[in-house]
Amino acid sequence: MPQKKTPQRSCVACRQTADKRALLRFVRGADGQVHLDPTGRAAGRGAYLCADAACMAKASKSHLLDRALRVRLTEQDYQKLGSEHASLVSQQDSSVV
Ligand SMILES: [Zn+2]
Numbered sequence: 001m002p003q004k005k006t007p008q009r010s011c012v013a014c015r016q017t018a019d020k021r022a023l024l025r026f027v028r029g030a031d032g033q034v035h036l037d038p039t040g041r042a043a044g045r046g047a048y049l050c051a052d053a054a055c056m057a058k059a060s061k062s063h064l065l066d067r068a069l070r071v072r073l074t075e076q077d078y079q080k081l082g083s084e085h086a087s088l089v090s091q092q093d094s095s096v097v
Contacts, residue, residue: 009048012064013055023048024088026081028069034077036084045069049085051092056085 007020020040027037027044037046047068049055059065060078073081 011050011055012047012068013049013058013062014052016050018050020048022051024051024085026065026069028071032071034065034069034071034073034081036081036088038088051085051089053086053089056082 008017009020009023010017011023025037025040025042025046025048026034027042027046028034029042029044047065049059049065060082063073063078065071065078065081066073
């Protein structure tokens with residue numbers, strides 16, 4: 001079977017490079033709102049994070065998504081994104097088994 005090359009992306013928190021599909025994508029939409037993009041296909045500027053609560057916490061603490069997406073996010077935004085991230089991570093965990 002021919003191996004398909006998957007794009008590599010790096011996590012904004014730990015800088016580790018991984019397969020695009022192994023990372024969770026955050027996107028800044030046309031409305032300027034940042035949200036999690038479970039499909040990885042939404043239009044807009046994107047930033048990637050590992051499916052790891054530690055990376056989400058680090059991004060939130062240091063406002064790493066602000067820089068990556070060139071927006072200004074509030075603590076509330078990070079709380080919302082953090083819970084979206086956590087729920088996706090738990091979904092992934094259960095589907096792996
Ligand atoms: Zn990471």
